[in-house]
Amino acid sequence: MDELKNKNIILGVTGSIAAYKAPEIIRLLVREGAYVYPVMTRSATYFIHPLTLQSVSREKVTLSLFNGDERDIRHISLSALADILLIAPATANIIGKIAAGIADDILTTTVVATRAPVVIAPAMNERMYENPVVQQNIARLKSTGYRFIGPEEGRLACQDKGKGRMSEPATIVGFLKKIFSKMEDFKGKSFIVTAGPTREPIDVVRFISNYSSGKMGFAIAREMRDRGAKVILISGPTFIKPPEGVDFFVVETARQMEEKVKEYFDRVDGLIMTAAVCDFRPVQSFKGKMKKESKERVVLELVRNPDILEEIGRVKGEKILIGFCAEAENILQEARQKLKKKNLDLIVANDVTEKGAGFEVDTNKVFLLNSKGEVKSLPLMSKRKVAEVICDHIKQILEERQANK
Numbered sequence: 469m470d471e472l473k474n475k476n477i478i479l480g481v482t483g484s485i486a487a488y489k490a491p492e493i494i495r496l497l498v499r500e501g502a503y504v505y506p507v508m509t510r511s512a513t514y515f516i517h518p519l520t521l522q523s524v525s526r527e528k529v530t531l532s533l534f535n536g537d538e539r540d541i542r543h544i545s546l547s548a549l550a551d552i553l554l555i556a557p558a559t560a561n562i563i564g565k566i567a568a569g570i571a572d573d574i575l576t577t578t579v580v581a582t583r584a585p586v587v588i589a590p591a592m593n594e595r596m597y598e599n600p601v602v603q604q605n606i607a608r609l610k611s612t613g614y615r616f617i618g619p620e621e622g623r624l625a626c627q628d629k630g631k632g633r634m635s636e637p638a639t640i641v642g643f644l645k646k647i648f649s650k651m652e653d654f655k656g657k658s659f660i661v662t663a664g665p666t667r668e669p670i671d672v673v674r675f676i677s678n679y680s681s682g683k684m685g686f687a688i689a690r691e692m693r694d695r696g697a698k699v700i701l702i703s704g705p706t707f708i709k710p711p712e713g714v715d716f717f718v719v720e721t722a723r724q725m726e727e728k729v730k731e732y733f734d735r736v737d738g739l740i741m742t743a744a745v746c747d748f749r750p751v752q753s754f755k756g757k758m759k760k761e762s763k764e765r766v767v768l769e770l771v772r773n774p775d776i777l778e779e780i781g782r783v784k785g786e787k788i789l790i791g792f793c794a795e796a797e798n799i800l801q802e803a804r805q806k807l808k809k810k811n812l813d814l815i816v817a818n819d820v821t822e823k824g825a826g827f828e829v830d831t832n833k834v835f836l837l838n839s840k841g842e843v844k845s846l847p848l849m850s851k852r853k854v855a856e857v858i859c860d861h862i863k864q865i866l867e868e869r870q871a872n873k
């Protein structure tokens with residue numbers, strides 16, 4: 469396979485003894501047809517000589533932001549050139565700096581400036597790796613889309629045994645190949661992903677809403693983007709940052725979400741409806757601020773909102789339609805009914821009463837039910853991982869459709 473052919477890979481090398489494996493990573497990448505541009509931090513140069521990396525990569529090794537030729541703004545040109553940025557080995561220090569958004573040398577500025585996927589291969593002593601702050605930094609980076617490979621168990625440089633060894637060069641290169649091959653999964657396809665809650669105004673300062681954080685939908689949008697899809701992300705108000713490189717629209721009410729989905733549905737290959745759409749809205753929203761005055765009791769009359777998914781289900785044709793349902797009881801039964809009623813290809817169901825599943829948290833525990841009647845129960849996993857599994861199913865549906873044509 470040619471996943472690495474003509475790919476531009478920036479290899480960041482930081483100050484760990486595992487830096488001695490960097491030339492082997494470069495050798496394997498170059499052998500597969502990739503161009504590797506090494507960037508070294510100052511500490512890395514204590515472990516391995518830049519000339520070694522230059523010799524195997526046959527490219528200039530960048531050591532500083534200031535290289536004497538300031539016509540080439542190196543961190544900008546490197547970050548724009550990158551198809552992938554790999555940091556191997558990555559120390560606790562570089563992980564901490566990236567997690568904090570620090571950009572004070574050639575490698576960190578390049579990381580901050582790039583739009584390419586960033587892959588981090590940590591290497592450090594086990595006690596450092598297990599340090600809660602290091603773990604928090606890793607979790608933070610993972611939830612923002614940085615990918616990690618390793619570390620693995622084994623003998624460490626300090627003679628301790630434990631988790632902290634950088635993954636082997638061949639494993640790292642295999643991981644990069646997988647990322648590049650995934651980028652082809654949805655190439656030429658486009659999808660709408662909806663996310664977050666809707667807000668239904670009562671007056672200018674109050675609204676009805678729900679606890680949806682948007683995390684699941686944003687994770688799916690990110691994963692679809694990484695697999696080469698054009699993504700239109702339509703979200704209710706959330707506090708999280710949308711992934712780079714997707715078309716992002718913020719809406720407020722269910723009716724605004726409906727309008728936006730319908731505006732784009734003709735142009736896409738499918739709709740993934742993770743949004744927690746409010747089923748009802750106040751019959752009328754007060755123009756100003758509702759005053760309590762002498763009222764002891766207020767009756768709020770609500771009216772049904774459109775069911776976006778059900779309406780789209782009636783006109784979906786060959787397009788892929790995926791729904792979500794958050795239930796407190798009879799999960800599978802409810803999910804089956806919704807799958808059928810809304811004419812879905814797949815429904816993702818979760819029990820909101822279960823710990824670690826549902827709104828606001830970073831993890832989810834779901835069932836997947838498809839239109840063939842198959843049910844799959846997934847263990848508790850990160851929303852990012854759930855997004856991967858959902859995308860694997862979408863890929864499978866696309867392949868089956870292609871085969872049946």
Ligand code: CTP
Pocket residue numbers: 722741742743744745746747773774775776777778790791792793794806
């Ligand atoms: N949905 C929608 N429009 C609505 C309500 C829900 O498009 N007005 C979508 C959701 O985005 C989700 C699926 O329908 O993908 C199921 O949502 P859920 O709230 O579980 O089901 P409802 O159909 O609203 O039924 P109920 O709340 O009565 O369980």
